[in-house]
Amino acid sequence: MKRLPDKRGRFGSYGGMFVPETIMAALDELKEAYAEALKDRSFRDELAGALRDYAGRPTPLYLAENLSGKVGKGSVYLKREDLCHTGAHKINNCLGQILLARRMGKERIIAETGAGQHGVATATVAARFGMECVIYMGEEDMERQALNVFRMRLLGAEVRPVKSGSMTLKDAINEAMRDWVTNVSTTHYVLGSVAGPHPYPRIVRDFQRVIGREARAQILRAEGRLPDLLVACVGGGSNATGLFHPFLGDDDVRMIGVEAGGLGLDSGRHAARFHSGSIGILHGALTYVLQDGDGQITRTHSVSAGLDYPGVGPEHSYFREAGRVRYESVTDAEAVAAFEFLAEAEGILPALETAHAIAFVLYHLDERERDSLIIINLSGRGDKDMEIVRKWKETGEQDKRQV
Ligand SMILES: *Cc1c(COP(=O)(O)O)cnc(C)c1O
Secondary structure: OOOOOOOOOEEOOEEOOOOOHHHHHHHHHHHHHHHHHHHOHHHHHHHHHHHHHHHOOOOOEEEOHHHHHHHOOOEEEEEEHHHOHHHEOHHHHHHHHHHHHHHOOOOEEEEEEOOOHHHHHHHHHHHHOOOEEEEEEEHHHHHHOHHHHHHHHHOOOEEEEEOOOOOOHHHHHHHHHHHHHHOOOOEEEOOOOOOOOOOHHHHHHHHHOHHHHHHHHHHHHHHOOOOOEEEEEOOOOHHHHHHHHHHOOOOOOEEEEEEEOOOOOOOOOOEOHHHHOEEEEEOOEEEEEOEOOOOOEOOOOOOOHHHOOOEOOHHHHHHHHOOOOEEEEEOHHHHHHHHHHHHHHHOOOEOHHHHHHHHHHHHOOOHHHHOOEEEEEEOEEOHHHHHHHHHHHHOOHHHHHHO
């Protein structure tokens, strides 16, 4: 399997740069700057220092004994990305990209956000480095996530409402792209996952690989061997790729990515791109997308906002085609049950996104897998989701589709 995208920015047949000419120049500039930065020792040292002193790395690899006992005769470890500053893995990527932007002499940062998590992480790092920051957010999402809007404003960011389309994440990405093209000489666009046109999927993946690099060394120290199984949730796919990538060459390490099954795969209300999606183009990349017969992007649903995206990162489409990673899904109900389970069993509230990975391990592993050595990526903490879980528990089946 190839680790680097080819000249056209493809992982196998997926990925690429399906963008207007005007964006092409900005992407090329970014690609060059990144290649230069990679070769520069002082850039790598600066990033490592920021990850350590500002984000709180390395994050622990925690043996979850109570969870393990419930799963089987093996051991389940949690990679604690929830302990990063701002509560999730997203800051790894934000630090990398904003340090890169500084090298490029950019003084203005823009980003898109759905539920607000990537917006908060970006606004946080922009504040730290004294950069102007504009976050694009769908108007509907702004209403649903009023507290995160307030948080971003406290951090000094301007939050711009997006009123086009479905007024959610995919429209916010379009708007951010438009801003970027207009202001590219001063502005860097911090894309939040391993999605979008080349070189973003590769850059974001590289900045998230620190998760898997640490986990690999930590499990070797703790158990003296590699894990049998890695499990992570997949929205765009950055926390999953981040964990999986450093283990790709270890043929005996199996990997499972868990998508949002929403109200059930037959309900049509989910975000399981690999179950019901087909190959198409979204945000400049060729990948699996949820779309109708005319190529119109269909509306997705998940109880966890971070998994509620109609396209999956192109490298995941490549992993799936190569048979290297298996993709499964769990429902909203299973994710909420796993959220409650982990809170009671381990004293850890996982993000609802993360709860999908926990749910798959709790409810769907086969017998052999249950007794094996497992690492789950605990991508984020669940404080942000308490209100959603409270509402979920209070509402009847009919109303759950609104939660
Ligand atoms: C954003 C988010 C995700 C989903 O994004 P990926 O790019 O698929 O990792 C998962 N977990 C948490 C906690 C998030 O905030």
